[in-house]
Structure formats: structure tokens, C-alpha cells
Amino acid sequence: MKVTRNDPNQLILSDTPWFIGIMLVFFILAFVGPGLLLMSEGGEGIWFGLIFALGGGGLGFGAFCAFVRRVQVILDRTKDSIVIRRQSVFGYEAVEHVLSNLSHAEIESTTSRSNKGSSTLYRPVLVLNKGMSAGRHPIVEAYSNGSGSHRLVDAVNEWLPARKVDSDSQSA
Template sequence: MKVTRNTPNQLILSNRPWLIGVMLVFFILCFVGAGLTMISEGNWSGILVALFGGGMGFGAFCIFVRRVQVILDRSTDSILIRRQSIFGYETVRHVLSNLSHAEVETTTSNGNNGSSTTHRPVLILGQGMSAGRHPIVSAYVSGHGSHRLVDAVNDWLPARAVDSDNQSA
């Protein structure tokens, strides 16, 4: 995810997983192509290669390719979390004035190669009907991207007091 707009009245965070989507489409095409080549050569087991390989690629595409957009908008006092996959479009709305801050959730998993630490950004709503922790994305990822998003949200929030004072003057 990255910050696509940062103005005093609006902060937009978005994730468009183009690279993984293109890689999975290539994966699907390779297996379907290999299966069709096998069928054209008279080897009917190519049907299984095309269906199984292409099906696994399609399943991975459905799971991993999701567009996420988070819009924090002062003018409408709203937080919109939009998620889009091949199955449909979902929008979750929260009240911006209920947003306390953002945090990074961290999880550590132990495997054969040692431990692995992954993170995801979470919005903390301190009051209202939606009070609680609201993950921006469902997946945990490695790296510092989650920390950058949380810093962007937390840096953007204090400007609220400055803007409301300027508008009333």
C-alpha cells in the first residue's frame, strides 16, 4: 500500500496488486498452454494439467488479488475502506472523528528457517458504533510498508485541530 493523496482535507491510501496479478495470469496461461499443447499432441492427460494448474492459479488470483483503498476525508468526517476483488466490491464506512490513531499489528511465526515477523496497519476507533481495531488490509506483510502507512495516518490526524481553527476565523 502507498499514500496516493495527502492534502489537509484528504488522505488516500491505496493498494493495486498489479505485479502479483500479472504473475498469476502468466502462471495460468503457462499451465493452460502446456495442457493444450499436450492435448494437441494426443496426450489427453493435458486436460488435467490445464485444469489443475490453471485452477490453482485462478484460486490464487481470487485470494491474493484485491484492490484496497482507504479514504480519510475531513470534509465529510468519514473513513471509507473500499475492497474490490473479482467477486465484488465492498465499502465500509466509519466516522473520522472517532479515529483515535493508527497502529501496526505484528505477528511472529516460527518455521524451519527461524522466526519471521510480519505486520499490518490497523485503524483504532476509540468511540462510536465502530469502536475497536479495524485492519486496513487483511494480510500481514514483511518490510516497513505498514509502518510508513501508520506514520502517514498519525501525522495527518493532528492537522485536524489546525484546520478547524483556521476555518472558524
């Protein structure tokens, strides 16, 4: 996820997983193409080709549905709103909150342990301290490693106290 707009009146965070989406389309085609080729040869190849195309293509399509989601978060001072938009193969969802209810953004973390040690994963959340939507609202649903979550939280927390620039009052 990255900051696509950062001005005094609007902060937009956006994530479109192009790379994983394109890789999964290639994965699907790698199974469906040879499967259709085997089916076109006839004989016993029809059933093997059908299983190959449906099995591999179906797994790729399932992964595409599970992992490819577009997320956009719009914090807008002029409308006093926060809009969290999520779009996937299954549909579109938009959740709106009141910006003046937003206290700050912070990091949620989870730790997983294995034989090789432990690893900590993070996700950014918006903390609303009042109103009907009071509570913690994840910007993204999945946890990840790296500094991306920290960058988003820093961007939101730096943007929140910023004052609207008044274009009428200019000093000489």
C-alpha cells in the same frame, strides 16, 4: 500499499497488486496454453492436456482469487468519513466509519517461530475509540514484513492532527 493523496482535507491509501496479478496470469497461461495444444493433437494427449490445463490453470486461478485484492482507504475531513474499499474477483465491499471517532493508527504484529528462528510480521490498523464502530479495524487483512505498515501508520498519524488550511485568511 502507498499514499496516493495527502492534502489537508483528504488522505488516500491505495494498494493494487499489479505485479502479482500479472505474474499469476502468466502462470495460468503457461499451463492452459500447452494443455490446449496437447488437446488439439488428439489421441491420448486430449486427457493429459485437459488435466494439465485444468490442474495448472485452476491452481493459478485459485491463487489469483486468494491473493489479488485491491484495497483503498479514504480519510476525508470534509465528509467526516473513513471509507475502506476492498475489491476482489468475488466482489466489492465498502465499509464506512466516522472520521471524528478515529483516535490513531497503530501496528499489529504477529510472530511465527520455526527451526530457523522467529520472524515478526506487521499490519496497520485504525483505532476508533468511540461510536458504533469502536475498536481496531485492519487497513489490510494480511500481515507482511518490511516497513510498509510503519510508513502507513506514520502517514495517518501525521495527517490526523493537521488543520484545514483556510484560503480566506492569508497573511502578508
